[in-house]
Amino acid sequence: MMQILLLQLNPTPDQQKLLLETMRAFNAAANYVAAIAFAEHTASKVTLQQVAYSDLRSRFHLPAQLAIRAISEACEAYKRDKSRMPFFQSEGGVVYDGRIMSFKGLMMVSLLTLARRAHVHFRIVGSRQAHVDSLPGRADLRYVGGIFMLEVVSTEAWTNALQDESITARAWESSRVM
Numbered sequence: 001m002m003q004i005l006l007l008q009l010n011p012t013p014d015q016q017k018l019l020l021e022t023m024r025a026f027n028a029a030a031n032y033v034a035a036i037a038f039a040e041h042t043a044s045k046v047t048l049q050q051v052a053y054s055d056l057r058s059r060f061h062l063p064a065q066l067a068i069r070a071i072s073e074a075c076e077a078y079k080r081d082k083s084r085m086p087f088f089q090s091e092g093g094v095v096y097d098g099r100i101m102s103f104k105g106l107m108m109v110s111l112l113t114l115a116r117r118a119h120v121h122f123r124i125v126g127s128r129q130a131h132v133d134s135l136p137g138r139a140d141l142r143y144v145g146g147i148f149m150l151e152v153v154s155t156e157a158w159t160n161a162l163q164d165e166s167i168t169a170r171a172w173e174s175s176r177v178m
Contacts, residue, residue, distance in 0.1 A: 002129070002153055002154070003127045003128065003129060003153075003154055004127060004128050004129070004151050004152065004153055004154075005124060005127050005151070005152045005153075005154050006124070006125050006126040006127060006128070006149060006150075006151055007109070007122040007123070007124055007125070007149065007150040007151075007152060008122060008123050008124075008125045008147060008148070008149055009109070009120050009121070009122050009147075009148035009149065009150055010120065010121040010122060010123065011118065011120045011121075011148060015118045015120050016148070018113040018114065018115055018116075018118050019111070019113060019118065019120075019141070019143075019148060020091070020143065021113070021114055021115075022066070022094065022112075022113040022114050023090075023091055023092070023093075023094050023141065023143060024090045024091065025060045025061060025062060025114055026060075026062065026066055026069070026070050026094045027070075027088040027089060027090050027091070027092045027094075028060055028088075028090065029056045029059075029060040029062055029066075029067065029070040030070045030073050030074045030077075030086075030088040031074075031086075031087060031088050032052065032055070032056070032059075032060070033048055033052050033056070033070060033071050033074035033075075034074040034077060034078060034085055034086040034087070034088070035085060036048060036051055036052055037074055037075060037078040037086075038078060038084075038085035038086070041082070043075050043078045043079045043082070044075070045071060045072060045075050048071050048074070048075060049068070049071050052071060053067055053068075053071065056070060056071070061114050062114070063100070063112055063114070065097075065099050065100045065112065066094075066100060066112060069094075069095050069096075069097070069100070072095075073088070073095055074086060074088075091143045093140045093141060093142050094140070094141040095138065095139070095140055095141075096111060096112075096138070096139040096140070096141060096150075097137055097138050097139070098137045100112035101139055104119055107121055107122060107123070108120065108121050108122070109122055109150065111141065111150075120148075122150065125149075137152075137153065137154075138152075138153045139151060139152040139153070
């Protein structure tokens with residue numbers, strides 16, 4: 001059974017700036033692709049990648065895999081409702097997967113940003129059952145009320161192992177001191 005693990009990130013000020021810049025560029029790029037999809041009446045990832053990929057890399061400074069994720073998100077949003085152009089909030093979510101996100105031990109995650117990988121401490125704040133079609137390893141980075149949250153789809157066994165209170169409490173406290 002798949003679970004969504006809710007992680008509250010504890011970025012340094014520099015990491016917070018990098019994450020926000022990445023989030024804004026990713027969503028601006030997704031809006032750019034969505035406008036093309038709407039104008040051309042196409043939800044083909046292949047077609048939109050051929051048209052927009054190099055622009056996303058140069059104009060929005062997105063790393064390769066984030067450019068591909070922005071194209072994919074715009075395609076999926078356009079497919080849901082082809083009667084209107086999708087719009088992505090500047091501080092809306094960013095989709096991560098195993099190519100651009102990895103865990104470094106029990107309390108740190110490495111996330112690709114515009115400039116480099118950010119190794120960010122986190123604490124587990126909850127979990128919930130995932131939708132049937134959720135892909136393990138996918139994560140959504142969200143920014144709500146000045147707090148970064150990462151919602152990671154994982155197996156139930158992995159979720160249970162990480163939620164050991166004694167491990168997470170000690171790791172979170174030591175990460176706050178840094």
